[in-house]
Amino acid sequence: MSNWQSQNYYEILEIKPSAAEHEIHEAYQRAKATYSVDSPALYTMFSPQEAQALNRLIEEAYSVLGNQRLRHAYDSKLQNGEIKKSEEKAPPKTKASQLAIESGFGKTKFGTFKISDDFEREIIATGEFDGAMLKRVREYKEITLEQISEFTRISRAHLESIEANDFTTLPAPVFVRGFLAQLCKLLGLEENKVTRTYLKRYKDSLGKK
Secondary structure (H helix, E strand, C coil), X not given: CCCHHHCCHHHHHCCCCCXXXXXXXXXXXXXXXXXXXXCHHHHHCCCHHHHHHHHHHHHHHHXXXXXXXXXXXXXXXHHCCCCCCCCCCCCCCCHHHHHHHHHCEEEECCEEEXXXXXXXXXXXXXXXXXXXXXXXHXXXXXXXXXXXXXXXXXXXXXXXXXXXXXXXXXCXXXXXXXXXXXXXXXXXXXXXXXXXXXXXXXXXXXXXX
16 A cells, blocks of 8 residues: 555555445455554554554545445535546555455464455344354354453353354353454454353343343
């Protein structure tokens, strides 16, 4: 991403101004994975200060382009020349972004995994999370129960119970909420949605209101 300080939001996310909403989200996910501050490779291209500034700009670009009202206002400024116009053709990819897109890998705390655009969309579209879906996400991201247990100190037995929806062997909801919050951080899931929908299923199964 050369001369990123002078690029507009579309150029930052490396998409066309005509990009659809799902394309904006996918580009944002790619940019986050490629320019993650946790990636040692990033610091061969940017200083720590530049890396942080670039990540802030990526978040800023998505917060605008991912919001229909803000995007419309931003597009108007582009059309009026208040912001440097982007070419309709997407800008050339840098070596780093080419590598991430061509290899198609995402990054977790424990390693990398091959990105499936279809499954990423399924995760986003999922309204209710149960143990089976959490297991699918974990396996998709190639994370083992042993890795999670070692990192979080949650017992493997409790992790297996969560994935099996075996609510009778799980502790009180307040503890399960804490387990789920840690899982969401490691799996890159939306904590509020996961904990709310999983705990509703849990409480319903036990007849708790």
